[in-house]
Amino acid sequence: MGKSKRTEMFFGPNHPGVPGNYGINYFYEGDTVVSAEPNPGHLHRGFEKLMEEREWIKNTPLVCRICVMEPDINEMVYAMSFEAIGEIKIPKRAAYIRSIILELARIQAHIFSIGGNCGAIGLYTAMQWGVLTRDYILDIFEEITGGRVYHIYIRPGGVRHDIEDVTLQKILDLLNDLENNRMPEFQKLIFENPIAQKRWKNTAVLNQEDALSLGVTGPALRATGLEHDVRKLMPYAAYDQVDFKVPTGEDGDAWTRLKLKKDEIFQSIKIIRQLVNNIPAGPVSLNLGNALKYKIPAGEAYVKIESSRGEYGYYVVSDGGLKPYRVHVRGTSTPLGLYGVETLLPGCRIEDVPVWAHSLGICPPEFDR
Amino acid sequence: MSKDKSSIFSPAVSFKNLFKKPETIKVPEENKKTAKRYRGFHINDLDKCIGCGTCSKICDNKAIKMVELENVKTELGQRNERPKIDYGRCCWCGLCVDICTTGSLQFTQDYTYINHDAESFSYIPDNKNINKIESAIGYERDQDSELLDLYRIEMQELDAESRVQSFMEIVKGFSKKQAEKEASRCVECDICTEACPASMNIPEYIRGIYDEDLEESLKQIYEDNPLPEVCGRICTHNCESICSISHRGEAVSIRWLKRYAVDNVDLAEYNKILGTEKIHQVDKKVAIIGAGPAGLSAAHYLKLMGYQITVFEAESKAGGMMRYGIPEYRLPYDKLDKDINYIKNLGVEFKFNIRIGKDISLSDIKKEYDAVFAATGLHNGRSTRIPGTENNNVYQAIYLLKQITKGEEIPLTKKIVVIGGGNVAMDIARSLARLQKKKYGQVNVLVTSLETEDIMPADQEEIEEAREEGVDFEPGRGPKEIIVSEDGSISQICTNCCVSVFDDDMNFNPTFDDQDIQNYECDMVVEAIGQAGDNSYIDDNYDIKYEGPRIKVNDKQQTSLPWLFAGGDIVRGPDVINGIKTGHNAAQGIDEFLKN
Ligand code: SF4
Ligand code: SF4
Numbered sequence: 029m030g031k032s033k034r035t036e037m038f039f040g041p042n043h044p045g046v047p048g049n050y051g052i053n054y055f056y057e058g059d060t061v062v063s064a065e066p067n068p069g070h071l072h073r074g075f076e077k078l079m080e081e082r083e084w085i086k087n088t089p090l091v092c093r094i095c096v097m098e099p100d101i102n103e104m105v106y107a108m109s110f111e112a113i114g115e116i117k118i119p120k121r122a123a124y125i126r127s128i129i130l131e132l133a134r135i136q137a138h139i140f141s142i143g144g145n146c147g148a149i150g151l152y153t154a155m156q157w158g159v160l161t162r163d164y165i166l167d168i169f170e171e172i173t174g175g176r177v178y179h180i181y182i183r184p185g186g187v188r189h190d191i192e193d194v195t196l197q198k199i200l201d202l203l204n205d206l207e208n209n210r211m212p213e214f215q216k217l218i219f220e221n222p223i224a225q226k227r228w229k230n231t232a233v234l235n236q237e238d239a240l241s242l243g244v245t246g247p248a249l250r251a252t253g254l255e256h257d258v259r260k261l262m263p264y265a266a267y268d269q270v271d272f273k274v275p276t277g278e279d280g281d282a283w284t285r286l287k288l289k290k291d292e293i294f295q296s297i298k299i300i301r302q303l304v305n306n307i308p309a310g311p312v313s314l315n316l317g318n319a320l321k322y323k324i325p326a327g328e329a330y331v332k333i334e335s336s337r338g339e340y341g342y343y344v345v346s347d348g349g350l351k352p353y354r355v356h357v358r359g360t361s362t363p364l365g366l367y368g369v370e371t372l373l374p375g376c377r378i379e380d381v382p383v384w385a386h387s388l389g390i391c392p393p394e395f396d397r
Numbered sequence: 398m399s400k401d402k403s404s405i406f407s408p409a410v411s412f413k414n415l416f417k418k419p420e421t422i423k424v425p426e427e428n429k430k431t432a433k434r435y436r437g438f439h440i441n442d443l444d445k446c447i448g449c450g451t452c453s454k455i456c457d458n459k460a461i462k463m464v465e466l467e468n469v470k471t472e473l474g475q476r477n478e479r480p481k482i483d484y485g486r487c488c489w490c491g492l493c494v495d496i497c498t499t500g501s502l503q504f505t506q507d508y509t510y511i512n513h514d515a516e517s518f519s520y521i522p523d524n525k526n527i528n529k530i531e532s533a534i535g536y537e538r539d540q541d542s543e544l545l546d547l548y549r550i551e552m553q554e555l556d557a558e559s560r561v562q563s564f565m566e567i568v569k570g571f572s573k574k575q576a577e578k579e580a581s582r583c584v585e586c587d588i589c590t591e592a593c594p595a596s597m598n599i600p601e602y603i604r605g606i607y608d609e610d611l612e613e614s615l616k617q618i619y620e621d622n623p624l625p626e627v628c629g630r631i632c633t634h635n636c637e638s639i640c641s642i643s644h645r646g647e648a649v650s651i652r653w654l655k656r657y658a659v660d661n662v663d664l665a666e667y668n669k670i671l672g673t674e675k676i677h678q679v680d681k682k683v684a685i686i687g688a689g690p691a692g693l694s695a696a697h698y699l700k701l702m703g704y705q706i707t708v709f710e711a712e713s714k715a716g717g718m719m720r721y722g723i724p725e726y727r728l729p730y731d732k733l734d735k736d737i738n739y740i741k742n743l744g745v746e747f748k749f750n751i752r753i754g755k756d757i758s759l760s761d762i763k764k765e766y767d768a769v770f771a772a773t774g775l776h777n778g779r780s781t782r783i784p785g786t787e788n789n790n791v792y793q794a795i796y797l798l799k800q801i802t803k804g805e806e807i808p809l810t811k812k813i814v815v816i817g818g819g820n821v822a823m824d825i826a827r828s829l830a831r832l833q834k835k836k837y838g839q840v841n842v843l844v845t846s847l848e849t850e851d852i853m854p855a856d857q858e859e860i861e862e863a864r865e866e867g868v869d870f871e872p873g874r875g876p877k878e879i880i881v882s883e884d885g886s887i888s889q890i891c892t893n894c895c896v897s898v899f900d901d902d903m904n905f906n907p908t909f910d911d912q913d914i915q916n917y918e919c920d921m922v923v924e925a926i927g928q929a930g931d932n933s934y935i936d937d938n939y940d941i942k943y944e945g946p947r948i949k950v951n952d953k954q955q956t957s958l959p960w961l962f963a964g965g966d967i968v969r970g971p972d973v974i975n976g977i978k979t980g981h982n983a984a985q986g987i988d989e990f991l992k993n
Contacts, residue, residue, distance in 0.1 A: 085455070085492065086455065087457075088490070088492075089457050089488055089490030089492065090457060093488075160421075167432070170431065171433070172434075173434070174432070174434040174491065174504070175436055180490045186541070187541070188541060188542045189434070190541060213410050216407040217407065220407035220408075221403065221407055311541070313541040315543060318546045318582050318583070319455065319492070319495075319496060319544035319545075320451075320454060320496075320544075320584055321582075323581070
């Protein structure tokens with residue numbers, strides 16, 4: 029090859045390898061990225077501003093849309109912020125149900141993400157399996173909440189409906205199927221697949237120092253060896269009632285991150301089983317009065333939870349009125365999707381750019397809101 | 398670097414799927430079976446829906462428009478509007494279903510709707526679903542997803558034992574916290590306004606309470622009602638009977654909220670808040686006959702327009718029936734005076750102890766004033782005229798109530814029968830009970846009415862409270878004769894069974910069964926079967942038209958004599974709020990008349 033030339037490449041906003049309507053503009057030489065910058069804005073829907081214009085209850089169907097893949101985390105932090113400012117304590121059963129929902133959401137998000145990562149390396153069968161497996165979990169969501177993708181189920185004061193025993197049993201059956209049938213197949217198709225290993229190992233490496241300085245959390249941070257998980261550090265919902273491990277890795281590469289996701293699925297299965305088996309009886313919601321007139325005192329709160337991609341938080345300010353005064357969303361992948369692109373992507377090979385984006389859990393709606 | 402198991406044969410696991418049944422389904426050959434709770438497409442029971450628009454109010458996507466429909470029921474408490482959903486906007490959150498005040502709105506389980514006509518995605522749900530086929534009900538509200546506050550804040554009241562000891566006000570009123578919580582229950586649908594005879598801005602003044610802005614409440618209240626201390630206590634509250642919340646829960650305590658708002662604003666602040674510190678004066682004079690609700694209301698609104706107002710009143714104080722009919726335990730005099738004093742302070746002149754037709758003639762008044770508003774009310778008692786009513790110990794409730802107000806001693810025996818089933822009967826029975834308790838240490842009052850309890854015109858709570866205070870009831874009985882002993886004293890009242898009160902056309906036409914006779918011991922009888930007016934002051938000089946027993950008026954209370962307007966119980970009601978409305982109407986009518 030002769031003298032290499034810098035060429036600009038648009039990765040997204042419409043590209044099968046990019047997770048959402050979002051772009052990365054990069055220059056490459058040969059087949060290596062030499063500089064990159066994020067190109068967001070295609071997805072901007074003004075969520076935060078919109079929320080200031082709507083009565084508290086009216087944001088419950090809106091927040092879930094911030095993250096398509098894992099809407100429930102938004103419902104959760106929104107409800108938590110309301111309850112924190114309003115000093116509202118939800119019933120115990122509601123806390124258990126919230127954790128069940130959040131873990132089911134984690135499983136489906138991880139499975140979908142593993143499938144998506146497979147798509148990024150051309151392992152399309154696994155991608156289809158990811159979609160299919162997720163759909164069985166969506167069936168459960170449909171049964172509990174009435175919606176498949178957007179559940180609008182976790183609300184200030186608790187949850188919207190109780191879960192019947194038959195549905196709890198269905199959840200256990202589904203977990204068994206996942207553990208005994210589907211996960212072993214994923215194991216063989218994906219994790220024992222030498223090509224997948226070759227593509228992921230040592231790819232998109234993120235070291236702990238960079239991760240910490242950027243504020244990266246979740247599997248991307250844990251893959252560098254740090255046991256950081258909000259569920260353990262600041263337990264919310266019913267996480268202080270269950271026993272589980274926080275898997276960590278060492279290499280900080282795409283492979284480690286994906287393996288962690290797989291391991292976390294097994295931990296989630298364990299968590300849900302404990303919750304289902306020990307769920308207390310009792311109410312699942314508080315009647316907070318006429319929803320058109322929800323009012324909480326003036327105040328502010330930052331609340332956070334552990335999403336499938338890491339720490340996810342809302343900073344909410346109430347002026348004591350019928351609507352939030354300000355809502356600020358801390359999306360997990362904000363640091364990586366916006367700043368990490370510039371500092372961490374250079375050096376990556378062109379074909380690994382999708383692996384980089386997917387395995388680091390870049391979720392454009394989280395930061396392009 | 399970690400060691401991981403790997404084999405090029407591992408991925409072959411996927412081949413086994415070649416021999417498995419597909420896990421997908423083929424639409425449309427096969428339909429997806431949705432969950433019982435699936436949020437499919439809206440259906441709405443159009444008969445149950447009242448058009449309150451609460452669904453539209455909560456819709457976070459502005460996907461619901463309320464549209465007028467021709468063939469839906471529009472009884473009081475129902476609007477002819479129904480929700481129309483735009484599926485181009487709807488996000489299927491179901492908040493509308495969770496809050497629907499009647500529970501008419503639900504989802505079906507349908508998964509798909511396909512149509513080439515884009516317009517069809519905006520539709521008015523009815524009992525069929527969007528696919529126009531019967532479909533299973535999907536998502537419904539349950540107690541956990543409830544978004545309304547269905548139950549009232551309980552009002553603190555004196556218990557029966559302490560009530561019957563005195564004429565102290567029974568209802569204690571809301572605290573600030575209670576009032577704000579109660580106010581928060583309102584969904585501001587405005588359906589109540591349609592039921593209020595005075596069309597008060599109810600949601601607006603309730604909102605003022607919720608927003609801790611009682612000045613705003615006061616302003617909203619005075620738009621249509623200058624006697625809020627009174628109405629906040631004794632209004633018949635038609636509004637509450639059709640409150641949207643009452644379909645699935647208890648109506649908002651509209652009356653008590655009004656009371657709370659005005660009780661908590663100082664009279665000294667009224668002028669400033671209501672902007673009545675200075676009133677532009679008009680050089681025209683209006684005479685008002687009668688200082689009851691209608692007269693006071695007309696005086697208030699006319700005064701705000703700048704007219705010179707004189708109110709002629711036969712009694713020595715203003716208030717009419719509000720003072721001389723309603724007992725103090727329901728409406729304390731200081732509260733009544735607060736309303737009246739505000740009107741007085743506006744510069745309305747009162748002339749007391751003047752009875753038109755006796756102390757001064759209508760034509761004299763006409764000479765001096767540019768217009769006249771007659772609101773003389775119904776102050777004469779009606780009698781059953783059964784044998785024995787001529788006895789000295791037979792009284793009319795209305796006169797006794799007046800004497801009690803005046804602090805005069807009234808005849809009081811140990812065993813009293815009250816005839817009548819309306820609120821006046823309750824007022825006198827409960828007043829007598831209090832007086833008996835004080836004088837004899839025990840209550841012995843029996844109320845007999847033609848109506849059985851389910852159709853008695855008195856408020857249910859009045860009946861219950863009277864009973865708690867020791868008043869007995871024998872409903873469904875007609876008075877036949879008052880039996881007088883040889884010494885001239887009453888010994889018993891003889892009644893027969895009242896089989897029906899109204900005929901098939903719902904006219905008052907009672908029928909009796911003389912086989913079923915009951916006598917009740919008593920030594921005094923009080924009749925409370927209705928009142929009559931005395932319009933004789935409109936003498937023969939004036940050719941005034943009547944409609945049945947009532948003076949004929951147009952929608953601005955104008956009689957057949959252009960300068961004479963009439964309102965209050967002599968044309969509508971009888972009750973306070975209708976009086977207020979007719980007074981307000983008359984003020985507008987007189988203004989128009991005097992400007993032309
Ligand atoms: S489901 Fe939600 S978005 Fe749709 S009409 Fe009802 S409230 Fe509006
Ligand atoms: S809330 Fe219910 S009753 Fe009211 S208009 Fe909507 S569908 Fe009808």
